[in-house]
Amino acid sequence: MSIEEIIKQFEPVQHNLLNILHALQDRHPQNCLTEQALDETARYLKLTKSSVYGVAKYYTMFSLEPRGRYIIRLCVSPVCELLKANQIMAVLEKNLGIRAGETTSDGLFTLELSECLGQCQEAPSMMVNNEVYNGLGEEEVQRVLVRMRRRKKK
């Protein structure tokens, strides 16, 4: 789907801006918003560039930098911290060879921190794109990563 086709699914009103940015980002192979996408959105909604840019830069789910195919968002809420999210972080960093905010060189994973994901009944938690993984231990994390890598090969 082209940027134009994605945008045109929405009515050209400013209050659709966040929904449009989500749609554009979700359909981008690198999970990000390109300058072209922002530019076309601004023109479609009759907004200035900065009105769109400022919104894209405000909300943490949006990224203007290219990211991995899978975005891992590890919850760092007080609950997850209490239940050793830091250990999960160590496992992720070691396995992926990157720090939070970075993308693996194969372009597969981006590791991010998230505020409370609202999964506190089974902390610690993380999301990989739109899927939630709860009650994480080292093994679970390794399993998820293996599964994601395998998906890529398919």
Next chain:
Amino acid sequence: MSKLVNLTIDDKKISAPEGANLLQVAKDNGMAIPHLCYHKKLSPTGACRLCIVKIKGQRGLLASCAVQVSEGMEVTAFDDELEEARKYLLDYLLCEHDESYDGSHPDEFRELIFRYGLDKKENRLFPSIWKELGYPKDESSPVLSYDAAKCIKCFRCIKACDEVQGKNVLSFTNRGIISYIVGGFDKWGESECDGCGECIQLCPTGAIVEKPHRSEIKIENGICRVRTTCPYCGVGCQLELMVRNGKIVRSNGVEGVSPNDGRLCVKGRFGYDYVQHPDRLTTPLIKKDGKFVEASWDEALDLVARKFTEIKETYGRKALAGYASAKTTNEDNYLFMKLVRTVFGNNNVDYCTRLCHASTVTAMLRSLGDGAGSNSIEDYAHSDCMLVTGNNMIETHPVTATYVKYAVQRHGSKIIIIDPRWTPLVKDAHIWLQPRLGTDVALLNGMIRVIISEGLIKKDFIEKRVDGGMKAFESLKALAEKYTPEYVEEVTGVAAPLMEEAARIYAGAERPLIATGMGCSQQVTGTHNVFCLINMMLITGQIGRPGAGLNPPRGQNNVQGVSDVGASPFTYPGYISVEDAENRRRVAGIWGLPFGELDGEKGLSTVEIMQAAYEREIRGMYIMGENPMLTDPNLNHTEEAIKKLEFLVVQDIFHTETTPFADVILPATAFAESEGTYVNSDRRVLRVRKAVDPPGQARQDWEIIAEIAKRMGKPLGNYQHESDIWDEIAQTAPIFAGISYDRLEYHGIQWPCPAKGHPGTATLFEERFNTPNGLGKLHPVEYAGQSEKADKDYPFILNTGRILYQYHSSTMSRRNKSLTDFANEAYVLMHPGDALKYGFSDGQKVHIASRRGEISNIRVQISDGVLQGELFMPFHYSEAPVNRLTRDELDPYSKIAPFKLSAVRVGR
């Protein structure tokens, strides 16, 4: 007026209008509650929190900028708790802030730092952290720099851009402590920013500062501030020039004063450098053997006087003519006019108004009795419907446009645009009607028919205020009958439902304003176009109250004033006909001349003067501050005419396209070197003041004129100061009778102002029209096809116009780096369909030819902003003199030329 309420602030009893802003009320009553994010012109933000107060009966501390005063309110503005909190807040701000200060700008935050003793490091609680936050600087704009480390994130720039200028170019990036201001995608220079600098003016800390002259400005020493009026378009913005070492280093808008209330456009803020440009004419020049050589004033003036006298004696008094100037003051033009009438002895005086709004003025004079805008510029802010026809106001009258956008963006008012070409205001428009060039009469008659057939006329207005009442209306109705939506669509290309909706909105509005521009006036049918607008306005009763009327924004700073003071072949000062013997007798008395010396026959108009020169009926000409060799239509013909003159004097501040043809060139002063007045588009007489000395031997125009008259043996009068001239103007022109310089010190006054105590007139025609019988007159007119049409040889219709960054023949605007950095090249807009059809590509250089001439090396810009078959070119650029293509076939009523419509062909 809302009712007054009583409140106390720190036990001080105060009364204020109910609902007024508490912080503003406190400020107005001399209470120095600190604040940074609040500005009178902007909606409250509540970001800096410094203006916190306590209000009895309400919990906690409240930001006074967000409180409306009410009866009995008891406010504490200063106590230990509040002052401690304020100190904390300032301390917080300080730690994220680069304190260095180069003295080039006012710094409200710095003042507060000193006031709260935080300049002393030992009084601070928080370690400085700004260096670790990675704040960037943005230097990408041609005119300003932004330094995030100096920014206190008060939102004033964002709101200045959005709420005041209606542009909304700025936003924040990031969030929290690492947020900062951005234009575009974090690159100001690539944003939609047009450089008006409203953000600079409202920035409290110098985070946003102009680039030009920054290093020269130390606001605390050696700076003079001079209040004057902008030299560019006819809005008449009030400026404060900052002068250091005899040089202008900054221009700001004056807050709290009409018409601009601090607003400026890019030209007003950054367009002053031409004044101090090395190209300025500094000494009189006399052409000897085809070359200009420097001369003394005596030598030059004697020569001018001798030659003019010789021509008059040889060919008779009708052989001389003069072009007055819309750029110089009323006083200059008044004396110029007086020289032509009393020394030359004829009425051959005209100026560029003939090329811009002559048709509008003609139609308005015939129908309404006054040729000037009927309302105040600020009225746009409260209008509910604005019909903008042939008027690219965002580019040509940018500050007027801010009021128009305000009405739309803040009150939901509706703009209806009639323009064959896309203009930036279309973004804010409710309806854009895009008629084919030259079909306005058909379109407007169509709208009139809709109004009549749907019963939207105001019968009682027609009966009471229109000459001939319903009977006159019936003849308009009969004429309009054939302009059915279908027929109009066929002629104009405008979809019938759009045209119908536009008519309904206009007729049904409470306060509709018509803003008509060059697109409407610069046609062979210019006067007819405006007649149609007036017909529509009269039958709907949409004139004669604040916010309702017809307003032609004037293109140059003093177009209005030059007509007002009588530099016209047809009218004396105050729009009294030259044929009016009684008035001539009265004026002869004021001038101390025998009545018989004043010519009672109309003189020649601008283009007619050139045509007469061509016919050798005019032999000598005096041109003050005009550049006909770029701005007259059918330039090739103008050139031949001007070459036939025996003697030509050009008085200007630069060499222009016209000066090479002169025999004598006289160096005059620029606006910042002159004293006097201008009249802006809403009839407001505004003071112009001298800020710097003229270069070399340059002299103010009126002094030169007076010298020539004296040397021709007919002195104009004994004037010591510009105010002496003005007082004479006020005597001769009844519309100015009550205005004197002492009344213009701070605010302008809108004419008519018939007596000393009269406040001036904001709205014309409230009780009666200015016609002899006080009634408005309908002029039903039929649509007629254009004599010049596209054909096989010349398949395009070319339209011409202006752009934001250049002005008139660009002699002034092009000598400002700030402006040329934005735009400095001619182009021709072409529809993508035509580009495809004829095989042109974007950026390609072409030549363009009409039946009258050709120009070459013009860059094609492909744009769907023009209709297929139509082109557009700006006229400012001397290397792309588009008027070599235009026609001098004139509108029979007003003698205006059709700059907007020429058949051309485009070649590689």
Next chain:
Amino acid sequence: MGEKRILLKNVGVIDPGCIDDAIRAGGYEGLKKALKMEPAMVIGELTEAGLRGRGGAGFSTGMKQKFTSESCLKCPQRYVVVNADEGEPGTFKDRVIMEQDPHLYLEGTIIAAYAIQATKGFIYIRGEYHESIRKTEKAIKDARKKGFLGKNIMGSGFDFDVGIKLGAGSYLCGEELTMLESLEGKRGHPRIKPPFPAEKGVFGMPTLVNNVETLANLPRIIAHGKDWYRKLGTERSPGTKIFTISGQVAKPGYYELPMGVTLQELIDLAGGMRDGKAFKAALLGGAAGTFVDATMLSERMTYDNLREKGATLGSGAVIVMAEGDAVLDILHNCLRFFKHESCGKCVPCRVGTTQLVKKADQLRNGQPGKAALLKQMVREAEIMASTSLCPLGQSPVLPLESFARYFKEVK
């Protein structure tokens, strides 16, 4: 005290993706009944039922509806906005409703719209709640098909429809005025209050903003009546509350209980402490909440009682810490959270949250003079609370002050 599920009664019982299942379980009965009542009667019923907003502030839901319906009679439009931007750490009650019984709160939304005669509404869901978004989308689609949304709902002549707006990672957008900014497609900067949403909300029109849990109460109250409802909970806090308890308990999760349960009872219900550890502290109401120690275990958790004791109920989040847990780390986490979520609009919050984290770093680094440092932090947080524009900057004082009160581990 055992669970009393009135809001969550269908959870785990019905298929949340199947509207017929929901209808069989009594779904849309409340709406049917409401549509037969005068709108003012609906408002009256809710007011008298004593329902208080479950978003944290505890304001009377009926009164809020009344203000919204009366604030601007000539305004062309009124809106209902559902606050589904659940972001308070430790809170997931709205997610449970949205994922497990989306028709319940959708029904509540339609009833609220009817009560204030709004024809348009928005559900603002945080972008991370993918499953909630999916379930709500489906519920809206199915409700439209059944005629519960759209024109002339169930033949009543009342029109209403609702759209989903996505958040994108901003806790502050859970604050109602900031949410309206975000919903309009702008950055999440809070607006000045007043005007309140009831007067000028989304697009400048009167707007009713309610939390998901609050709205989930509406169908039940209308269906069973105010008297039935008032029998639950306490006199001033009728009804039930969904608590989400997490951390060092054996069975963390969501528990719906009548208002007035004690902290000890809640912990017991959650299976007691994890691995038999000893209770050390709880953080009530999330990051914008208060720490309590064991002395508070037997206090009744109602809005008013907790407020009197210097604690908060807030969103109903209860994060339990055990002996051996560093409460200071949790405090640090909360302060870091506020810094991350501060929008940057007002000075005290933008800079104050940053300065607090700097000091909290020092607290953890074990330098001497920490008691004085903590005292200074509380003072700063108090200044922030009294000067900040919106609740975010007013929040850090809550965990900070309560921490300083109960825990002397910082000396």
